[in-house]
Amino acid sequence: MTSLPMPSSIIMKYKPNQHGVFLLEALIAILIFAFGILGIVALGATAINAQSDAQYRTEAAAYANEMAGAIWTNVLREQMPAPAVGYRVPSAALAAFQHNATGTTPCQYTGTAATSPLVTSWVDRMKTINATNKGLPGASDTKFQQVLVNAAAFNQVTITVCWQGPNDAVPRRHTLVTNVN
Template identity: 30%
Template sequence: MIEALVGILIFAFGVMGLIGLQASMTKAQTGAKFRADAANLSNELIGVMWSDAAGNLGKYASASCDTHAPCKDWAGKLDQRLPAATSVVVVDAPSGAVSITIEWTQPGEGKHRYQTSAMVQL
């Protein structure tokens, strides 16, 4: 009888370990998805800037993003895909230098940040 109880105890610890491993894997997968979404969204914005660069590059800066429709649409996507997301877009229109910083807060964790820069030639 004691041998059976010890066997059940060992089995229970194994099952609890598998449950903990599954929870850890799910958390890591969610974090990876958010990082990939941030990278894709920043690349998407740079692509939109390239296609709309003629005279409109300065409108993609964070201060004037709400007044330019393509930038406003991108900001809406950012809010949908990343939890508690904020972005800072710095544009130097004369040189074409663009810097995009995206921050989000993953539930149960702290803030995360993705930053990229590019040159959008006019």
Template identity: 35%
Template sequence: MNKHSKLRHEQTGVMLLEALIAILVFSLGILSLVALQATSIKLTGDAKYRTDATLLANRLIGQMWVSGGDLATLAANFASAGPGAAYTAWLSDVAGTEGLPGVVAASSGVVSTLPTVTVDGAGVVEITLFWRTPEMATDVPGHRHVVVSQVVRNP
């Protein structure tokens, strides 16, 4: 057996092994891209819900600014403790089809995700919005967004 045929015999299958390693590296790259895409989609959905919560809170604060009356009337109309008439109307926007997902009242085994609105004597308004994405369990409060503002009435 000559030197060249012996060398060729020892390298049999090396090209197949190189091809398999290349396929493995390529597959890992593709799987990483798919995982990155899935994470990107989840984070985009979370950002949309936070933006919607901010817009809903700002809408309520805008309604408070244009409503007439003193701070006691403001608290009576917009506070969630009453609940006031303006709060009830705004709640239909929050829990509606264009609002936040998973906004429900408390029931057996389900934690409430209804928004809370408080107005203190100095006109400080605190709006807390909750929502649950479809994959979240109903026994946890879910995500929360808090907006604090001050509504001042001219004497």
């Protein structure tokens, strides 16, 4: 069987009405992909900020613990009067460690700076950031650190360390409360 040619009026010419739809779909896919990549980059930046904040909090806690340990180790103790046995910490011995003991506004402490070399070197280490010392960002103001001694509360020592990271609007703080006996 042979096929007969069809008249040209019967043959319909194919004319698609949807020119460029594939290109539009491709552009939308690229746009969605770009937003996904931007989201991943933003997530990474947020993770880095959270990690930095955790690092600063850890370092602040380490500095506060270091000061508490220095006070426990270096405070002058005196022998208790008989019949008691042991040693006690006189409140005058703890007073040498006070630093910026007045002021109630957090991280804006006032008062006299400590004269104890243990406290002054501790404050200096927090202010210094270099290859060997991590320090804390924004801790350069000596009013940011406080060592408060309350002898009436069983020789309670409150150590507050403040810092202000590059992205922080207000200073952050870590407070350690301990008793020295």
